[in-house]
Amino acid sequence: MDIKRRQFLKIAGLSTIAGLGAPAAFNLLLKGETSPVLHASSGGGAEASHEAAPTGVRLAMVIDQRVFDAKEGLAQKCTTACHTVHNVPDFGNKKDEIKWIFEVPYEKAFTAKSHNHKNKSLHDSSFLVLCNHCDNPPCVRACPTKATFKRKDGIVAMDYHRCIGCRFCMAACPYGMRSFNWRDPRPFIDQATHNKEFPTRMRGVVEKCNFCVDRLAKGLQPACVEATGNTGAMVFGDLNDSHSEIRKVLDENFTIQRKPALGTQPSVFYII
Numbered sequence: 097m098d099i100k101r102r103q104f105l106k107i108a109g110l111s112t113i114a115g116l117g118a119p120a121a122f123n124l125l126l127k128g129e130t131s132p133v134l135h136a137s138s139g140g141g142a143e144a145s146h147e148a149a150p151t152g153v154r155l156a157m158v159i160d161q162r163v164f165d166a167k168e169g170l171a172q173k174c175t176t177a178c179h180t181v182h183n184v185p186d187f188g189n190k191k192d193e194i195k196w197i198f199e200v201p202y203e204k205a206f207t208a209k210s211h212n213h214k215n216k217s218l219h220d221s222s223f224l225v226l227c228n229h230c231d232n233p234p235c236v237r238a239c240p241t242k243a244t245f246k247r248k249d250g251i252v253a254m255d256y257h258r259c260i261g262c263r264f265c266m267a268a269c270p271y272g273m274r275s276f277n278w279r280d281p282r283p284f285i286d287q288a289t290h291n292k293e294f295p296t297r298m299r300g301v302v303e304k305c306n307f308c309v310d311r312l313a314k315g316l317q318p319a320c321v322e323a324t325g326n327t328g329a330m331v332f333g334d335l336n337d338s339h340s341e342i343r344k345v346l347d348e349n350f351t352i353q354r355k356p357a358l359g360t361q362p363s364v365f366y367i368i
């Protein structure tokens with residue numbers, strides 16, 4: 097670990113003394129800056145710098161809402177596939193809920209859009225949301241232990257063993273795409289479907305969508321994409337490959353991203 101727990105607590109204490117509010121901290125994170133206090137004291141972990149945009153593989157996803165609207169139950173199928181393959185616990189209550197991918201109404205998915213006089217189909221739709229694997233991820237810069245980090249292929253990954261449960265990443269994510277294990281999740285994993293190949297987490301650890309990095313390593317598609325079959329509801333691939341299907345879909349369709357004005361550069365695109 098780059099930073100010892102004692103050092104971290106000292107930093108956290110100094111940050112509190114410095115009176116950094118969440119909005120101010122978020123602005124600093126988006127600009128790639130940390131507070132002077134953090135710079136002076138952290139010894140590296142809190143200074144995780146903004147990496148340059150990858151020039152090799154850059155993984156991304158397109159969600160075609162038209163297909164989800166036409167196929168009732170398809171979004172739920174994706175959620176179930178993801179949560180099953182990743183041993184996401186079901187605590188049976190909203191307060192403790194762990195979510196990697198889930199459905200929200202239009203106004204929650206796209207808060208920056210005008211919602212007056214929106215058309216009926218938008219009104220009736222619910223949109224799948226997941227970690228956007230932002231190219232400029234504030235969560236990564238907020239993490240003092242580098243438990244969350246951006247890979248060269250653009251995936252914003254998690255190392256559960258390094259997570260100290262400070263939840264700075266959760267405060268920094270402007271999309272609310274991270275969940276915290278307030279309780280021991282292991283007893284709440286469905287034993288009938290327990291995936292022994294994917295690690296379970298413990299109390300005090302943050303988790304989120306990982307773009308199925310473990311499945312990609314085996315040459316598989318993300319579980320949610322696989323669950324949509326050949327419907328075209330989700331397309332996953334390399335943005336930097338001009339011959340990839342995702343590039344074709346992006347070239348041929350008008351797409352939107354969530355909160356683009358924040359400058360986080362999400363890697364999840366929506367056709368609505």
Ligand code: SF4
Binds near residue numbers: 227229233235252270
């Ligand atoms: S959506 Fe949130 S958790 Fe995911 S990379 Fe962006 S800021 Fe981080």
Ligand code: SF4
Binds near residue numbers: 178196318319320
């Ligand atoms: S890409 Fe994988 S981890 Fe992310 S939502 Fe889809 S199934 Fe879940």
